[in-house]
Amino acid sequence: MLEIIQNYWLLLLIGEYPHGKLGGLAMTLIISFVSLIVTFPCAVLIALARTGKPGIIQSIANGFVHSVRAIPLLMLIFWAYFAVPMIIGFPIDAAFTLIVAIVIYQTAYLGEIIAAGITGLPKGQREAAAALGLGYVPTMFRIILPQAIFNVIPGIVNQLTTIIKESSLGSIIAVSELSYVMLQVNSNEVTKPLQIFGILAAVYFVLCFALSQATNWLERRISSRRTGQVVVEAVA
Amino acid sequence: MGYQFDFGKVLQGEYLELILEGLQATMVVFVFSWVIGLVLAVVLTVIRAVEFKPTQFLVAAFVEYHRNIPMLIQLFVWYFGFAVVLPDAVNDYLNDIGAEIGYAIVALALNKAAYMSEDFRSGLRSIHPAQMEAARSIGLTYLGAMAWVILPQAWRLALPALLGQTLILFKGTSLAAAIGVAELSYQARYIEEQSFRIFEAYGIATAIYMLISFAIMWLSSILSKRYELRVK
Numbered sequence: 001m002l003e004i005i006q007n008y009w010l011l012l013l014i015g016e017y018p019h020g021k022l023g024g025l026a027m028t029l030i031i032s033f034v035s036l037i038v039t040f041p042c043a044v045l046i047a048l049a050r051t052g053k054p055g056i057i058q059s060i061a062n063g064f065v066h067s068v069r070a071i072p073l074l075m076l077i078f079w080a081y082f083a084v085p086m087i088i089g090f091p092i093d094a095a096f097t098l099i100v101a102i103v104i105y106q107t108a109y110l111g112e113i114i115a116a117g118i119t120g121l122p123k124g125q126r127e128a129a130a131a132l133g134l135g136y137v138p139t140m141f142r143i144i145l146p147q148a149i150f151n152v153i154p155g156i157v158n159q160l161t162t163i164i165k166e167s168s169l170g171s172i173i174a175v176s177e178l179s180y181v182m183l184q185v186n187s188n189e190v191t192k193p194l195q196i197f198g199i200l201a202a203v204y205f206v207l208c209f210a211l212s213q214a215t216n217w218l219e220r221r222i223s224s225r226r227t228g229q230v231v232v233e234a235v236a
Numbered sequence: 237m238g239y240q241f242d243f244g245k246v247l248q249g250e251y252l253e254l255i256l257e258g259l260q261a262t263m264v265v266f267v268f269s270w271v272i273g274l275v276l277a278v279v280l281t282v283i284r285a286v287e288f289k290p291t292q293f294l295v296a297a298f299v300e301y302h303r304n305i306p307m308l309i310q311l312f313v314w315y316f317g318f319a320v321v322l323p324d325a326v327n328d329y330l331n332d333i334g335a336e337i338g339y340a341i342v343a344l345a346l347n348k349a350a351y352m353s354e355d356f357r358s359g360l361r362s363i364h365p366a367q368m369e370a371a372r373s374i375g376l377t378y379l380g381a382m383a384w385v386i387l388p389q390a391w392r393l394a395l396p397a398l399l400g401q402t403l404i405l406f407k408g409t410s411l412a413a414a415i416g417v418a419e420l421s422y423q424a425r426y427i428e429e430q431s432f433r434i435f436e437a438y439g440i441a442t443a444i445y446m447l448i449s450f451a452i453m454w455l456s457s458i459l460s461k462r463y464e465l466r467v468k
Contacts, residue, residue: 069403070449072410074421075442082434161304168306172414179309186316193316201305201313208304 001195008185012203015176023176025203031095031177032164035102039110040156042103044149046111048140051118061111068108073166077101081173095177098170102163109162113155117148151226154219161211165204178203246436251427258423259444261337265409265419268341270402273348280353285360295353302350307343308411314343315415340412344405351401359394360386392465399456406452407445420444
């Protein structure tokens with residue numbers, strides 16, 4: 001096991017960079033962060049459409065969310081793999097298709113989280129803004145969203161863990177992220193799959209476990225700030 | 237683009253057969269891992285409810301392992317890793333009978349067991365402890381209080397989350413394609429490679445996934461409403 005780490009640790013971290021493509025853990029992190037950053041504004045728009053007045057925009061948003069939730073991410077990745085180059089007219093990097101697929105998929109899920117943040121705010125906030133004469137846009141962007149998004153920060157961080165896990169699907173379309181690199185190491189070594197996938201699992205575990213602990217901590221912080229008191233841990 | 241849609245080409249003969257076989261494999265993986273996962277989840281919840289630190293820790297470790305590692309990697313660990321532990325004769329036999337689907341079921345079932353046991357646990361935790369005390373004080377035994385007071389509420393509280401897991405599991409069966417299980421998305425990709433009918437092959441597979449997912453969502457909303465806990 002140590003031998004594998006000694007031989008491949010650099011490949012695991014950054015892939016073949018600087019002699020070839022960037023890959024490994026660095027690639028996984030880049031794909032995850034870029035996906036989350038691009039998803040965020042899309043998700044806010046979906047959340048606004050879902051929580052706004054009933055009408056054609058809301059119906060479209062509802063249709064989008066329900067459809068995306070009904071399709072496996074793998075199917076979306078297959079679609080993006082062929083459809084994106086066709087739409088933009090030239091071939092692109094597989095990593096880019098993976099990001100497109102994750103963004104579409106996560107927009108539906110992150111949108112639901114932000115929508116929950118919006119509907120979770122007391123009605124008085126909106127009424128007070130209306131009483132002050134604020135229109136829809138300033139009410140949403142200066143009063144509602146800053147609070148709603150602050151309250152769902154734990155949900156957003158949790159979604160980052162999900163995205164990191166989902167980025168492993170890149171190995172199916174040959175994106176040189178962490179899982180793909182380890183699959184290649186596995187075909188080089190042949191005889192040590194248990195160790196190799198054990199290391200791979202451990203890397204993901206450390207990353208995601210740390211993030212989920214951070215989520216728990218944020219959740220406690222935020223709910224204590226929201227209610228203005230220290231939250232007593234629930235006893236099982 | 238000059239692309240002629242021709243669903244008929246994919247929906248007949250050999251290709252139709254492949255799609256139906258794929259659908260069957262998808263459903264087999266889905267149903268078996270759901271049932272096994274649910275049963276294991278109940279067992280895990282019971283073990284964790286018993287106040288004994290070492291077993292509680294083991295269950296917690298099991299849950300955290302499955303929650304913090306990509307589903308795909310869990311499949312790889314079973315498919316590539318577990319085979320090394322087995323003697324060669326067993327492996328040969330497993331390869332002959334096509335054991336990929338078995339590995340997929342095991343990996344998905346264990347994963348769902350971890351998530352579902354968390355759902356059960358949070359259902360149990362949201363029942364106020366005073367209810368147990370009240371039930372005991374009117375003369376019910378511990379098991380009686382569980383059976384008549386706590387569990388009837390707890391499973392209703394856990395139900396929406398469990399139904400959500402069911403949908404996630406159904407979609408997760410597509411990952412089995414990565415270890416060579418010939419389920420729906422695997423067949424879609426195969427047909428696409430054979431016939432170059434990208435839109436038809438993926439379109440049909442996507443439509444089937446959506447149809448079943450919508451059915452699960454619809455059933456979920458009915459069940460969630462039917463068994464909603466009205467007294468709280």
